[in-house]
Amino acid sequence: MPRFTPTRIAGAAAVLVSIPLAVSPPVAASAVEPDYTITAGPQPTGATIPKSMYGVFFEDINYAADGGLYAELVRNRSFEFNGTDAAGWNGLTGWTVAGPAAVTNDDQRLNERNRNYLTVSGAATLTNAGFPSPSTGSAIAVKKGDRYVFSVWARAQATLTIEMHTADGAALSAPLTIATRTDTWSKYTGTLTATATSDAARLSVKTSGAVKLDEISLFPRDTYKGRANGLRKDLAQKVADLKPGFVRFPGGCLVNTGSMYAYDAANNYPRARSYQWKDTVGPVETRATNKNFWGYNQTYGLGYYEYFQFSEDIGAMPLPVLPALVTGCGQNRATVDEALLQRHIQDALDLIEYANGPVTSTWGKLRAQSGHPKPFGMTTIAVGNEENLPNEYWANFLKFESAIKAKYPDITVVSNSGPDDTGATFDNLWAKNREHGSDMVDEHYYNSPSWFLQNNARYDSYDRNGPKVFLGEYASLDNKLFNSLAEAAYMTGLERNADVVKMASYAPLLAHVDNVQWKPDMIWFDNDESWGSTSYQVQKLFMNNVGDRVVPTSVSGAVVQPKPITGAIGLSTWRTAAVYDDVKVTRPDGTVLYSDDFTDGNADGWTAVQPRGTWTVTNGGYAQTTTDTEDTMVKAATIGESDYDYTLKATKTAGAEGFLVAFGIQETGQFYWWNLGGWNNTQGAVEKGVTSAKEQILTKPNTVTTGKTYDLKIQVRGTKVTLFLDGVEWGGFDDNQVTEPFAQVVTEDTKSGELIVKVVNAQDTPAVTKVDLGNRKVARTGRLTVITGDPGEQNTRSAEPILPRTSTVSGLGSSFTREFPANSVSFLRIKTR
Structure with missing residues (x-):
């Protein structure tokens, strides 16, 4: 993870929010020269901030909807899954059936859009384990004392016995009995109450005999706002x-992808079609x-x-x-x-x-x-x-x-x-x-x-x-x-x-x-x-x-100047098999910094960034041979010089795309790569990424021909990169933007009568900051909320170390100086007078 430290600020350790936040006292303006100064302009207010600003x-x-925000606990409740959804899926995916039962699609279906149903021809037990969790196994989570609404559409006369239980059969509810009454589709409902808490529950439906079933559902009664x-x-x-x-x-x-069909019988109710609200x-x-x-x-x-x-x-x-x-x-x-x-x-x-x-x-x-x-x-x-x-x-x-x-x-x-x-x-x-x-x-x-x-x-x-x-x-x-x-x-x-x-x-x-x-x-x-x-x-x-309006401000202080592009070189593929050869890195004067033509039959200098794909030295070239693997990057030769040329030969042998040639690979995971034949062999690009996520620096149409050998050259001069394909300049960029690790904005909340001073310090050192609010009269105390911690930390299922901490601070006024913590977001609300 990149860290930004302006050269005129001394280093300091970050503070984890998992311990009580030590709120800094105000810093006397005469005691320390501020690193940054925030100055409010003379205008009373700036742009109006709409209520819709953030959403x-x-x-x-x-799985944000089914298995997520949507509270349904039964997976594949209407037996509609099929191989179009995912390889190997069918109408009973998510279900375990003991007894005579089969998914049916005929003119006795529930309706024209709900085409499948389950035909049970005798006593049977149907069990659903909810939505998949590969780390724990599929499961339904229930809480002791909570009620769960069961519903089913059924056709024929039969007795259904419904209960919740663990995987080994231990009961998690008293059984619910429903008698179906007619040979037309009807909806039946009932309530189950959990007798214990479990994150590994199952729902079972036992039938006394032949019956047709559809839309088997289990919902917590306690949904948001109690909505059905x-x-x-x-x-x-x-x-x-x-x-x-x-x-x-x-x-x-998912809105605009898939097939563009109307939903009607003439198209046989197509799947994988674009989202249509009706x-x-x-x-x-x-x-x-x-x-x-x-x-x-x-x-x-x-x-x-x-x-x-x-x-x-x-x-x-x-x-x-x-x-x-x-x-x-x-x-x-x-x-x-x-x-x-x-x-x-x-x-x-x-x-x-x-x-x-x-x-x-x-x-x-x-x-x-x-x-x-x-x-x-x-x-x-x-x-x-x-x-x-x-x-x-x-x-x-x-x-x-x-x-x-x-x-x-x-x-x-x-x-x-x-x-x-x-x-x-x-x-x-x-x-x-x-x-x-x-x-x-x-x-x-x-x-x-x-x-x-x-x-x-x-x-x-x-x-x-x-x-x-x-x-x-x-x-x-x-x-x-x-x-x-x-x-x-x-x-x-x-x-x-x-x-x-x-x-x-x-x-x-x-x-x-x-x-x-x-x-x-x-x-x-x-x-x-x-x-x-x-x-x-x-x-x-x-x-x-x-806030309601922006208070115009300006800021002065240190920024981070761009650094030359240095780091390891790399090779990769994306759903493509390819062979690379004659890899060389030289200074502009031709001095060789690294070279590998693989004639010795090995690739000892190369290591996997991620263990993906199959890399072998074959016929004097370095080959990646799988065509179903994405991002197979290997790297070698960390280059510490600012000016160099990276050259190689590349041949696509099979697959969907082309070549990925990486450079400037850092231990933090940051890298650049030249992507030729990307996006299903339609587009080329230079992308800048961190681990597997990337931003596009430049793009242009591009296609790679299978079996053709290409000469590639990446010329690096500090922050400027020029790319050559078969000796012809293909494109280039200059990653020379200044980084601003300190940012601020001041807004006014007219309803509460407060100014909100918002300061972000995205660097490893505290930022002593003078805040000049002009002639605005404000209170001497304010409410400070801070989010801070180790910049490499994240919140997980087991721990949430990064949380906001709020305190009351003093020593404020129309002009004051404060130290904002390293790696922090600070919001200071101050009453106006």
Whole structure:
């Protein structure tokens, strides 16, 4: 993990928050020369900060919905899983069946969207172990004394005996008996009370004879706000405790990926199709299930009604995202079916009616039938997510926007700028949005901590009269405190530019610790516990202390100058087999610093960064031979000089992509790599990363031909890198940005009558800081909240060492000096007089 220490500040050890926080007394201005000075300008206030400034982004990734926020405890309750969802899955995945039973799909089904059901032809026992937890095994978590609502749809006359028990059969509830009565589908319910606490429970249903069963469900009665078909209480409460201004849902990549079909019999009820909100409303048993983009099944039990209801319950603005019929997230396809596009545009209009229409309207009536006759009052809607086909996306966006504005002129329609913070797609879409005068543009980026510390001023230069910014997805690329400090420093820049940046949401929101498709994440959980990451604690501190207006300030003090790119060299592949040869590192004058042509038959100088793939020396080359493995990096030869040339030959032998040639590899895990033939052999890039997470420095179209040998050269001159492909300059960059480990913003909370001084010190030394509030009259005491600790620390299931600590401090005034701890976020609330 990189640490930043300005040369004029002496080193000091970080303080862990797991011990009582020692709050520093004020420092006399004459005693110590301040490292930094914060000066408030003469203007009384700056930009207004909207209530929607910070929100949350929910996507069903990392089992965030089923098995997560959605409180259903039974996995595959309607027997709809199949091999489309994941290899080897079927209608009984998640179930153990003892006795004569089979998954059936015929005209006796429950309804046209719920196509499978279980036919039991005699006495049988069905057991469900809940959602998977590879570290502990699949399990249902129950708590002694809590009640659980069981329900089932059944057809035929039979007796069902339902109970909760451990894996070895020990009872965890008294049995519940239900008699089914008729040969038409009917719903039956009952309640089970847990007689003991267990995180390894099972649910069993015993049948006395032949019966048809579907939608076997078990819900805790104690859901968030007591909602039926509701949310897991601890997870929902953690989100509510953030006090978010908005909820962006339901994604994310799952919104606009998959097949672009209508949901009708002519298409045989296709799976793996793009998210469509009409699949997710109405009675739960009539909702579709679908292949999740992230590799599992999604039931849509948590659907649009529940998203709207949850947003209302926590006082947040609902912000749905609709597919623009242009896929993103590496798929890069656009519809050519105009009728299908028009149907989706009509779906967008129908959604607004569903959210806001009267009960006499078609979709307002459905909302009322679900239990909410009052409109939800939706004001904002987004079209599309991270499309990397800017022209196709823009053509479709204009059609959506035109139709929405014609019928609902007051609705804010959010466009987007593609999948990254820079590049050709970003520039193209921003140019189109500016010229068009779009309401708002959604930006997404996941970058290294250094990027966030180098780009605090990103929005200072944005056009104040142009489209507003919605930072819909962002995070630093890990879950350690240092990542959160970098994010906090960046957030001061978001607030300072509140006249441009109107909304921002860290992403993703939730992750099941044993089912992770993406990291970092804000809130982590298993089947019965949850905990906030260090970023959760930082986000909560900001979101609970936003303020109403910005107080204009300036800051002076040390910054960190860029360092030359040094470190180990590396080779890697991504779902590709390749051979590398004639690896050499030389000084500009040709002096050899490292060389390996593998003619000796070994690769003794190379070590695995991660033990992935199969590397062997074959026929005088270094070959990686698997085609199903991602990120197989090996490294060698740590280069300490600032100017050098790294050359090699590369040949793709099989697989989906091309080459990954790394340099500047640090022990902290930071590195650069030249990615040729990436994104399914469509694009080249230079990426800067920490471990497995990367930010793109430059991108351009690129394809690698199987069997062709390429000559590659990476020329490093300090912070400047130039890349040559077969002797021709391919691209380059200069990583020469200044790092600002100290950041600040001051806001005013007019309701409480307080100034909020927010200081981030993302370095290993304390920062003695003079704060000059001009002629503003303030109290002599204030309330100080600090998050600090070892920058490499993180919160886990077993311990949460990084938590905020609050104390009362004295010695304040219109001008005062304080020492802010190393590696800290400090919020000081001071009453105005």
